[in-house]
Amino acid sequence: MSRPQTQEQAVDAEGDSSLYRNDEEGTQSSHRMLGFSDALLSIIATVMILPVTHTEISPEQQFDKSIQKLLATRIAVYLMTFLIVTVAWAAHTRLFQVVGKIDDTLALLNLACMMTITLLPYTFSLMVTFPDVPLGIFLFCMCVIAIGSVQALIVGYAFHFPHLLNPQIQYSTHRALSRQHVLRLVLRGPALCFVAAVFSLFFFPMSYLLMVTIIFLPHISKAISWCKDKFMGPREPPAHSVESFNIDLHAPLSKERVEAFSDGVYAIVATLLILDICEDNVPDPKDVQEKFSGSLVTALGAYGPQFLAYFGSFATVGLLWFAHHSLFLHVRKATQTMGLLNILSLAFVGGLPLAYQQTSAFARQPRDELERVRVSCAIIFFASIFQFAIWTAALLHQAETLQPAVRFGGREHAFMFAKLALYPCASLLAFAATCLLSRFSTAIFHLMQIAVPFAFLLLRLLVRLALATLQVLWGLRPWHPQPCLVEPEAQSQLLPAPC
Amino acid sequence: MSRPQTQEQAVDAEGDSSLYRNDEEGTQSSHRMLGFSDALLSIIATVMILPVTHTEISPEQQFDKSIQKLLATRIAVYLMTFLIVTVAWAAHTRLFQVVGKIDDTLALLNLACMMTITLLPYTFSLMVTFPDVPLGIFLFCMCVIAIGSVQALIVGYAFHFPHLLNPQIQYSTHRALSRQHVLRLVLRGPALCFVAAVFSLFFFPMSYLLMVTIIFLPHISKAISWCKDKFMGPREPPAHSVESFNIDLHAPLSKERVEAFSDGVYAIVATLLILDICEDNVPDPKDVQEKFSGSLVTALGAYGPQFLAYFGSFATVGLLWFAHHSLFLHVRKATQTMGLLNILSLAFVGGLPLAYQQTSAFARQPRDELERVRVSCAIIFFASIFQFAIWTAALLHQAETLQPAVRFGGREHAFMFAKLALYPCASLLAFAATCLLSRFSTAIFHLMQIAVPFAFLLLRLLVRLALATLQVLWGLRPWHPQPCLVEPEAQSQLLPAPC
Numbered sequence: 001m002s003r004p005q006t007q008e009q010a011v012d013a014e015g016d017s018s019l020y021r022n023d024e025e026g027t028q029s030s031h032r033m034l035g036f037s038d039a040l041l042s043i044i045a046t047v048m049i050l051p052v053t054h055t056e057i058s059p060e061q062q063f064d065k066s067i068q069k070l071l072a073t074r075i076a077v078y079l080m081t082f083l084i085v086t087v088a089w090a091a092h093t094r095l096f097q098v099v100g101k102i103d104d105t106l107a108l109l110n111l112a113c114m115m116t117i118t119l120l121p122y123t124f125s126l127m128v129t130f131p132d133v134p135l136g137i138f139l140f141c142m143c144v145i146a147i148g149s150v151q152a153l154i155v156g157y158a159f160h161f162p163h164l165l166n167p168q169i170q171y172s173t174h175r176a177l178s179r180q181h182v183l184r185l186v187l188r189g190p191a192l193c194f195v196a197a198v199f200s201l202f203f204f205p206m207s208y209l210l211m212v213t214i215i216f217l218p219h220i221s222k223a224i225s226w227c228k229d230k231f232m233g234p235r236e237p238p239a240h241s242v243e244s245f246n247i248d249l250h251a252p253l254s255k256e257r258v259e260a261f262s263d264g265v266y267a268i269v270a271t272l273l274i275l276d277i278c279e280d281n282v283p284d285p286k287d288v289q290e291k292f293s294g295s296l297v298t299a300l301g302a303y304g305p306q307f308l309a310y311f312g313s314f315a316t317v318g319l320l321w322f323a324h325h326s327l328f329l330h331v332r333k334a335t336q337t338m339g340l341l342n343i344l345s346l347a348f349v350g351g352l353p354l355a356y357q358q359t360s361a362f363a364r365q366p367r368d369e370l371e372r373v374r375v376s377c378a379i380i381f382f383a384s385i386f387q388f389a390i391w392t393a394a395l396l397h398q399a400e401t402l403q404p405a406v407r408f409g410g411r412e413h414a415f416m417f418a419k420l421a422l423y424p425c426a427s428l429l430a431f432a433a434t435c436l437l438s439r440f441s442t443a444i445f446h447l448m449q450i451a452v453p454f455a456f457l458l459l460r461l462l463v464r465l466a467l468a469t470l471q472v473l474w475g476l477r478p479w480h481p482q483p484c485l486v487e488p489e490a491q492s493q494l495l496p497a498p499c
Numbered sequence: 500m501s502r503p504q505t506q507e508q509a510v511d512a513e514g515d516s517s518l519y520r521n522d523e524e525g526t527q528s529s530h531r532m533l534g535f536s537d538a539l540l541s542i543i544a545t546v547m548i549l550p551v552t553h554t555e556i557s558p559e560q561q562f563d564k565s566i567q568k569l570l571a572t573r574i575a576v577y578l579m580t581f582l583i584v585t586v587a588w589a590a591h592t593r594l595f596q597v598v599g600k601i602d603d604t605l606a607l608l609n610l611a612c613m614m615t616i617t618l619l620p621y622t623f624s625l626m627v628t629f630p631d632v633p634l635g636i637f638l639f640c641m642c643v644i645a646i647g648s649v650q651a652l653i654v655g656y657a658f659h660f661p662h663l664l665n666p667q668i669q670y671s672t673h674r675a676l677s678r679q680h681v682l683r684l685v686l687r688g689p690a691l692c693f694v695a696a697v698f699s700l701f702f703f704p705m706s707y708l709l710m711v712t713i714i715f716l717p718h719i720s721k722a723i724s725w726c727k728d729k730f731m732g733p734r735e736p737p738a739h740s741v742e743s744f745n746i747d748l749h750a751p752l753s754k755e756r757v758e759a760f761s762d763g764v765y766a767i768v769a770t771l772l773i774l775d776i777c778e779d780n781v782p783d784p785k786d787v788q789e790k791f792s793g794s795l796v797t798a799l800g801a802y803g804p805q806f807l808a809y810f811g812s813f814a815t816v817g818l819l820w821f822a823h824h825s826l827f828l829h830v831r832k833a834t835q836t837m838g839l840l841n842i843l844s845l846a847f848v849g850g851l852p853l854a855y856q857q858t859s860a861f862a863r864q865p866r867d868e869l870e871r872v873r874v875s876c877a878i879i880f881f882a883s884i885f886q887f888a889i890w891t892a893a894l895l896h897q898a899e900t901l902q903p904a905v906r907f908g909g910r911e912h913a914f915m916f917a918k919l920a921l922y923p924c925a926s927l928l929a930f931a932a933t934c935l936l937s938r939f940s941t942a943i944f945h946l947m948q949i950a951v952p953f954a955f956l957l958l959r960l961l962v963r964l965a966l967a968t969l970q971v972l973w974g975l976r977p978w979h980p981q982p983c984l985v986e987p988e989a990q991s992q993l994l995p996a997p998c
Binding site: 105285 | 527629771827
């Protein structure tokens with residue numbers, strides 16, 4: 001959850017940190033507060049998977065309608081929470097691209113904003129449990145309006161004390177205009193929510209429709225502007241909007257905050273696994289006496305499959321983080337599409353505790369073995385394929401988004417390709433194995449999961465070998481890294497075209 | 500969980516991040532991996548409070564021996580986990596002060612290390628549930644030995660490829676000596692654990708003793724060296740140990756990693772609160788039909804006290820974070836004592852979900868109201884008094900540890916004092932109120948918690964007023980901030996004395 005600093009913050013952090021706290025009227029660099037907010041939001045987004053995994057189905061009980069409904073309810077709450085928290089997080093990122101520094105009042109207002117965001121999962125629980133009662137949607141709207149009000153307060157406060165603003169806006173001649181623009185962005189959602197709240201009093205299906213609009217608003221507005229550009233030709237940006245461009249909803253997200261948010265999700269997922277182990281897999285002293293004649297080792301032996309599942313799942317979470325980390329090391333800038341794909345990937349990463357619980361519970365409830373493995377494979381596949389998609393999306397604008405080493409023809413390109421393709425391929429393979437091999441089992445699946453780290457270590461070797469073989473087959477000169485041939489051309493794409 | 504970068508990383512992060520990934524032999528700056536490790540470790544340390552808060556005591560059931568024992572067991576697991584994870588975290592911090600950069604192999608080794616650390620809570624669960632069976636302590640020892648082996652591998656690997664090392668060690672002439680020194684630090688604990696594992700096979704109480712020694716090893720060795728200095732006079736450091744000094748166990752911890760770890764703890768604690776709300780406080784559709792004749796609003800009204808408790812607890816967690824954030828903004832360097840006090844404070848912050856659960860459960864089980872409030876007050880008091888102690892410890896070496904503005908006589912000194920004293924005073928006040936006022940209730944307690952943020956906003960005003968009043972009473976010239984009078988003197992203490 002760490003992230004590199006902006007230039008200014010970086011200077012603050014060097015050696016003696018006396019610059020770290022800007023003494024002018026008690027302002028402070030905002031980076032620690034943003035890190036804390038990222039941690040909080042990523043944990044809230046992910047932690048709602050816990051009620052899903054804790055849905056107990058006892059061995060005798062049939063997987064009947066009521067259980068199905070409960071599980072579906074909880075999965076819906078998880079997904080809606082994940083989605084809305086990422087939207088709130090993106091808005092928070094935008095807001096603090098405008099507000100560059102904070103003081104005590106802003107820090108407290110930010111905490112109030114966080115508190116309101118944490119209430120959103122509860123409103124979803126109400127909505128999903130009582131789909132016919134408009135109270136859930138009404139409370140949701142009230143929360144969004146409260147968040148919007150607090151954010152409007154933050155904007156108003158920051159523009160009232162302009163030394164808190166991003167220097168680019170602070171010294172702009174069109175500050176009043178920027179303020180209007182930011183306020184409009186911040187209050188657009190709450191305004192729609194106000195309408196939705198009114199509708200919820202007499203015709204609540206309309207409210208749900210409006211809620212969906214709010215969640216997808218950034219993407220809808222992007223699609224609209226794309227269509228406009230397509231059919232009416234690209235508009236000339238009006239002169240005064242140049243300053244406000246960097247707070248535009250379509251500007252790339254801060255790569256550092258994307259990393260911080262992702263780290264939070266991976267960290268909490270890895271931790272939820274051990275929580276389950278500690279709660280469920282400590283034998284009862286009475287049972288040990290009665291069933292295992294006092295031998296704790298034998299009693300623990302019965303949990304063997306669960307531990308295998310734990311190691312396999314942890315390896316998967318850890319290596320998906322590792323792939324994400326490797327990818328973002330080579331990313332210069334995260335475009336909005338990459339941000340969206342990253343969030344989709346994270347939503348499935350957040351589902352990994354469910355995958356773990358499915359395969360580890362098999363030892364207790366030995367039925368549907370292959371179905372359980374298939375669910376796990378599907379979750380891992382989607383988590384990793386969206387990671388792969390981030391890279392593909394980045395390659396489409398590689399000059400802007402990627403470091404030279406991983407662009408087409410770059411030294412690390414093939415290796416990165418192999419790294420990101422490993423999990424989609426492995427999970428597809430395991431899925432296929434469940435269909436073809438009748439003897440495939442959860443144990444084999446977990447052993448596969450544990451074997452993948454070694455595949456990562458072997459991968460560099462294999463990729464080199466494969467490339468060398470290709471070169472030999474093509475009868476060309478032996479393989480040499482050739483970033484220098486690519487870089488100047490790629491670099492030139494980065495420079496703005498002369499007008 | 501963000502943190503400012505070392506100078507080198509900061510340069511990497513500036514503008515075009517092409518320097519970010521050091522192309523020399525695939526090495527990478529380690530900061531994101533460290534951030535992820537901090538997040539993971541802080542969440543593991545804190546999440547074991549969940550089983551404590553989930554210990555269900557039904558209204559009919561008496562608070563009998565078996566429940567007491569279960570609760571005590573779980574609290575013991577929480578505290579032991581918190582302690583050992585912070586020890587592991589400190590060792591990890593030390594290790595990566597030596598290893599400055601990482602490559603893929605080191606990243607994977609670090610993940611293996613993290614996986615082994617996540618298993619420690621489970622060994623504690625076994626130890627506490629089966630105190631008479633040596634298996635728990637044996638597994639604990641095996642985990643520590645595994646962690647030590649992985650760390651030794653990391654050290655060996657980094658010294659084999661010296662470009663991965665901290666530049667100071669990389670270019671040192673005594674690199675072999677440093678390696679020996681680091682390996683000794685890393686393997687000291689595992690060696691003791693090996694002895695403990697052997698003892699666990701025939702005389703396990705000795706193993707427990709050795710385990711305690713390992714946990715307190717850094718503090719014991721510090722105490723021994725302090726005693727040596729005291730009674731035998733300070734030793735001349737041998738010439739060649741100068742390079743290895745910065746990896747010494749007594750050197751200050753990296754302030755940035757202290758902040759990152761603390762942020763993780765505060766973030767997970769804030770999130771565990773809403774998890775409880777979403778799991779427990781969504782009414783059952785059948786109940787709503789039967790008991791509240793279909794009115795969801797009435798049904799939710801019954802949960803009013805829980806929501807009040809939620810807002811109060813969130814405000815407390817948020818403001819304790821805020822106080823921590825304000826304090827560390829003014830800290831230059833975190834000494835080992837400050838690190839220890841911070842960890843003690845965090846251990847009680849991790850207990851806040853228990854405080855929340857105690858007071859919010861009162862609505863369901865209306866008995867022992869004042870005892871519940873007292874437990875909450877005690878937890879908040881200890882969390883905040885240790886924060887205050889960090890500041891006191893910092894003031895003892897203020898020239899080294901604090902920014903000029905908060906030192907004695909500094910412009911912000913009085914305000915910081917008031918900020919950090921607010922929670923200890925408020926919690927003492929509430930505790931006293933439970934003893935003196937028979938009408939004191941959980942509702943009043945939560946309202947007090949919610950009122951504190953406004954006290955923070957008023958505080959600056961009040962401190963100014965109080966200082967002005969003091970000045971007037973003393974008949975001196977009107978109050979002016981006088982940092983200039985203090986700073987030069989304070990700064991001079993920073994300069995090394997001429998030899």
